[in-house]
Amino acid sequence: MTNPLNLSSTITNISRRGVLTGLGAGAFVLAVGVPGSIPAKAQDAKYGGDGMPNGLRDDPKIFVAIADDGTVTVTCSRQEMGQGVRTSIALIVADELEADWARVKVAQAQGDEARFGNQDTDGSRSIRHFFMPMRRCGAAARAMLEEAAAQQWGVPVTEVEASNHEIEHKPSGRRIGYGAVAKAAAELPVPERDAIELKDASRFRYIGKGEIGLIDGFDMTTGRAQYGIDTRLPDMVYAVVARPPVYGGKIASYDDAEALKVPGVLKVVTIEPTPIPSEFQPLGGVAVIARNTWAAIQGRSKLEITWDDGPNKAYSSDTYRETLEAAARKPGAVVRNSGDADGVLAKAEKRLEAEYYIPHLAQASMEPPAATVRIVDGKCEAWACVQAPQATRDRLAGRLGIPVEDVTVNVTLLGGGFGRKSKPDFVVEAGLLSKAMDGAPVKVTWTREDDVQHAYFHTVSVERLEAALDAGGKPAAWLHRSVAPTIGSLFGPDPKHELPFELGMGLVNLPFSIPNIRIENPEAVAMTRIGWYRSVSNIPHAFAIQSFVAELAHAAGRDHKDYLLELIGPDRKIDPTAIGDGWNYGEDPKLYPIDTGRLKGVIELATQEAGWGRSLPKGRGLGLAAHYSFVTYVAVAAEVEVDEHGLLTIPRMDIAIDCGPQVNPDRIRSQMEGAAIMGVGNTLLGEITFKDGRVEQNNFDGYEVARIDASPKEIHVHLVPGPDYAQPLGGVGEPGVPPIAPAIANAIFAATGKRIRQLPVKEQLSV
Amino acid sequence: MAILRVNGEERQYDGDSSMPLLWYLRDELGLIGTKFGCGQALCGACTIHVDGTAMRGCQTTIADADGLSVTTIEGLAADGDHPLQIAWRELNVPQCGYCQSGQIMQAASLLKDTPQPTDEDIDSAMSGNICRCGTYPRIRAAIKQAAAATQGAKL
Ligand code: FES
Ligand code: FES
Numbered sequence: 001m002t003n004p005l006n007l008s009s010t011i012t013n014i015s016r017r018g019v020l021t022g023l024g025a026g027a028f029v030l031a032v033g034v035p036g037s038i039p040a041k042a043q044d045a046k047y048g049g050d051g052m053p054n055g056l057r058d059d060p061k062i063f064v065a066i067a068d069d070g071t072v073t074v075t076c077s078r079q080e081m082g083q084g085v086r087t088s089i090a091l092i093v094a095d096e097l098e099a100d101w102a103r104v105k106v107a108q109a110q111g112d113e114a115r116f117g118n119q120d121t122d123g124s125r126s127i128r129h130f131f132m133p134m135r136r137c138g139a140a141a142r143a144m145l146e147e148a149a150a151q152q153w154g155v156p157v158t159e160v161e162a163s164n165h166e167i168e169h170k171p172s173g174r175r176i177g178y179g180a181v182a183k184a185a186a187e188l189p190v191p192e193r194d195a196i197e198l199k200d201a202s203r204f205r206y207i208g209k210g211e212i213g214l215i216d217g218f219d220m221t222t223g224r225a226q227y228g229i230d231t232r233l234p235d236m237v238y239a240v241v242a243r244p245p246v247y248g249g250k251i252a253s254y255d256d257a258e259a260l261k262v263p264g265v266l267k268v269v270t271i272e273p274t275p276i277p278s279e280f281q282p283l284g285g286v287a288v289i290a291r292n293t294w295a296a297i298q299g300r301s302k303l304e305i306t307w308d309d310g311p312n313k314a315y316s317s318d319t320y321r322e323t324l325e326a327a328a329r330k331p332g333a334v335v336r337n338s339g340d341a342d343g344v345l346a347k348a349e350k351r352l353e354a355e356y357y358i359p360h361l362a363q364a365s366m367e368p369p370a371a372t373v374r375i376v377d378g379k380c381e382a383w384a385c386v387q388a389p390q391a392t393r394d395r396l397a398g399r400l401g402i403p404v405e406d407v408t409v410n411v412t413l414l415g416g417g418f419g420r421k422s423k424p425d426f427v428v429e430a431g432l433l434s435k436a437m438d439g440a441p442v443k444v445t446w447t448r449e450d451d452v453q454h455a456y457f458h459t460v461s462v463e464r465l466e467a468a469l470d471a472g473g474k475p476a477a478w479l480h481r482s483v484a485p486t487i488g489s490l491f492g493p494d495p496k497h498e499l500p501f502e503l504g505m506g507l508v509n510l511p512f513s514i515p516n517i518r519i520e521n522p523e524a525v526a527m528t529r530i531g532w533y534r535s536v537s538n539i540p541h542a543f544a545i546q547s548f549v550a551e552l553a554h555a556a557g558r559d560h561k562d563y564l565l566e567l568i569g570p571d572r573k574i575d576p577t578a579i580g581d582g583w584n585y586g587e588d589p590k591l592y593p594i595d596t597g598r599l600k601g602v603i604e605l606a607t608q609e610a611g612w613g614r615s616l617p618k619g620r621g622l623g624l625a626a627h628y629s630f631v632t633y634v635a636v637a638a639e640v641e642v643d644e645h646g647l648l649t650i651p652r653m654d655i656a657i658d659c660g661p662q663v664n665p666d667r668i669r670s671q672m673e674g675a676a677i678m679g680v681g682n683t684l685l686g687e688i689t690f691k692d693g694r695v696e697q698n699n700f701d702g703y704e705v706a707r708i709d710a711s712p713k714e715i716h717v718h719l720v721p722g723p724d725y726a727q728p729l730g731g732v733g734e735p736g737v738p739p740i741a742p743a744i745a746n747a748i749f750a751a752t753g754k755r756i757r758q759l760p761v762k763e764q765l766s767v
Numbered sequence: 768m769a770i771l772r773v774n775g776e777e778r779q780y781d782g783d784s785s786m787p788l789l790w791y792l793r794d795e796l797g798l799i800g801t802k803f804g805c806g807q808a809l810c811g812a813c814t815i816h817v818d819g820t821a822m823r824g825c826q827t828t829i830a831d832a833d834g835l836s837v838t839t840i841e842g843l844a845a846d847g848d849h850p851l852q853i854a855w856r857e858l859n860v861p862q863c864g865y866c867q868s869g870q871i872m873q874a875a876s877l878l879k880d881t882p883q884p885t886d887e888d889i890d891s892a893m894s895g896n897i898c899r900c901g902t903y904p905r906i907r908a909a910i911k912q913a914a915a916a917t918q919g920a921k922l
Contacts, residue, residue: 217856221855295783417863670859706903
């Protein structure tokens with residue numbers, strides 16, 4: 001879900017910087033944020049979808065097909081993982097096409113970015129980037145149908161109009177269905193982009209209405225929906241893999257004699273490990289291939305393997321935390337510096353400081369990674385639940401030595417993704433195993449233990465904040481040190497600093513009106529695979545900053561909401577590049593400045609709806625947090641209750657979101673609900689820890705996620721009405737997550753006086 | 768040789784009868800609506816009915832179900848029109864949808880025993896079913912809507 005800097009460009013950027021300047025990513029990071037030294041974008045700087053690899057496409061001949069019977073099939077090139085994108089993309093096209101929703105179907109695109117444009121489904125950008133191209137597709141197709149009908153009738157096209165799956169000749173009242181002219185329309189040239197007439201928003205039938213049911217709703221409620229784990233092919237065999245328990249480890253020796261005795265086990269083969277950094281490639285290990293999944297699992301349990309653990313065998317969360325804390329207590333690479341925070345802090349009479357700890361997390365989508373691959377006549381075909389089908393195709397081609405045009409990637413539904421399924425290591429495993437089975441179709445299934453132990457983990461961080469307080473208790477200076485291993489460590493030779501896209505997730509682009517601000521990013525060395533996890537580095541940054549503001553407000557004896565609003569300061573549009581963020585979620589800083597008025601707006605809305613300031617019974621508290629991410633503004637007011645045993649419940653949550661124009665309000669709401677619940681899990685329960693290089697958790701007993709009884713009793717989502725549809729759209733899938741943890745932590749403080757500085761809360765409230 | 772009924776059809780299996788029904792249903796019978804989520808009775812994705820009672824398919828072996836009747840999401844209602852399935856669609860409950868077979872099977876068992884469940888009933892019956900996408904508020908609402916629609920009639 002979250003691959004904000006697309007992968008191929010991450011890699012190119014790192015190596016290009018390395019080659020051109022002889023400096024690593026860390027040195028580059030140093031330069032960011034020093035005013036005037038932000039790397040100038042090239043003349044032809046591209047933003048948004050145009051800035052992604054392979055850009056955007058808006059050709060109706062690629063995305064829209066109309067059958068003789070009038071059935072409209074929209075090809076969705078973005079992957080469905082619960083955000084409702086197949087419904088939302090289709091309804092955009094259908095609206096501009098004037099199609100009757102009952103006659104619209106969706107087909108899922110294969111991985112082919114030359115044809116479909118960028119397909120990386122991450123970074124909360126499917127609708128943000130594809131709204132306009134999909135509108136143009138629908139509108140162009142409508143124009144072509146009108147033209148074809150006019151030609152058939154021999155009338156001027158100005159006299160015909162398409163509406164609800166029919167074209168009408170206005171003067172005569174003659175009508176013809178879409179199916180009857182579809183063939184002729186398909187022969188016509190696609191109108192030039194400038195000539196395409198988009199509908200006026202007042203005539204939208206589906207966009208922004210929220211009355212459309214899920215296009216996959218029937219399949220998903222009847223067991224018919226096909227996920228990556230559900231592929232079945234003739235003569236298919238089933239595999240599970242025993243992987244090195246420590247990142248960078250390999251097989252020292254193994255004995256498969258007992259495994260091969262398990263009925264149904266066919267073969268045991270090894271997969272070559274990928275040296276660190278392992279990018280999207282398999283970890284290697286020993287695979288058991290069998291006639292069914294159960295036999296493969298049984299066989300694997302009988303393998304005797306001795307591992308050579310490699311360089312990360314000393315990775316232990318306890319000592320690593322101390323390393324991060326030590327780094328956070330010393331100056332580090334400066335990533336933003338305005339004014340003289342060091343000087344003011346040194347002389348301050350009143351200061352406040354706090355350190356926050358946010359642990360590793362695993363995405364743990366309900367569908368674990370699973371993929372099926374077969375190789376026939378030198379051609380490879382995969383069925384997989386992947387967020388990045390082109391990256392999957394490229395990695396399969398590279399690792400199997402098959403030309404990329406001979407690799408087909410069919411994308412199934414994803415049973416959740418959350419960033420894990422941006423990485424196709426599991427598909428490459430299936431490819432290698434199919435090769436080992438002479439091309440027979442092999443399905444690789446990850447068990448939950450595999451998924452929890454070999455995730456691409458959310459980073460672990462220590463966030464240290466210091467403020468010098470003026471007479472009114474407001475920060476005269478602000479120092480923030482963020483220390484966390486970077487996702488760049490997957491690709492680069494030993495990067496130790498957060499990359500621009502991580503810094504830009506709520507760290508450097510702090511929208512507060514404080515005269516002296518210094519932000520530093522000391523070194524951290526990654527000792528496991530770090531990856532994207534829904535909302536990524538916004539999680540630690542928002543938790544620390546929004547908790548610290550509440551601490552400051554409390555120290556000043558002020559109302560938290562008033563204090564936060566004052567800290568944000570007057571309504572203004574901040575150019576992100578002026579505060580050290582040259583990344584800005586890949587968006588044009590002119591189109592997408594940070595609008596403090598909108599940030600304050602969601603705070604006002606959430607608090608008003610939550611009844612901020614009302615008196616609460618003993619043991620209850622209201623907490624607030626707001627965060628800007630994925631070019632969207634979200635504020636959360638959480639009400640918690642902590643009983644005399646320290647048992648916490650969440651009676652109510654109010655979430656206000658301003659994501660600009662809204663395409664599918666029901667799915668915006670559902671994303672906020674889901675983000676709230678995932679956020680509750682992150683806050684209260686979730687933690688991955690390492691000992692001797694190994695993950696200590698195995699399954700949903702050790703690695704807990706939110707269940708129905710822990711989730712808020714009421715979640716109220718408040719949508720800020722969108723401006724006109726010409727305005728830029730914000731992201732939706734991720735921005736709901738970051739404010740949840742600090743809102744809950746602030747509510748816990750309000751309820752109990754206990755300040756949570758470490759996640760998860762777990763036993764911290766027990767008495 | 769184990770003999771069981773699956774969605775009304777008699778099935779015989781002479782392979783390893785210690786195989787959990789989950790894998791038998793999915794790999795041998797192709798009934799992929801029953802999902803794998805944890806394999807350890809921790810998530811409920813594999814929930815099926817054995818002689819009318821909700822069970823975890825990952826913990827119930829073929830031998831356990833010998834002579835019994837198994838219902839999966841595919842066999843819950845002809846045409847997918849169980850009141851819960853209807854409510855689920857009306858409220859757009861699913862996000863990724865992966866956990867929903869198990870959620871619906873568990874909820875069906877709840878409504879059978881407790882036609883008008885309270886919030887506490889729902890919490891205790893449904894807390895074994897994880898939804899990582901966080902569809903719980905709508906699951907709760909859909910169960911109540913289905914309960915209201917059937918007005919307490921036995922399902
Ligand atoms: S797979 Fe059976 S409970 Fe999770
Ligand atoms: S809908 Fe995705 S896990 Fe429940």
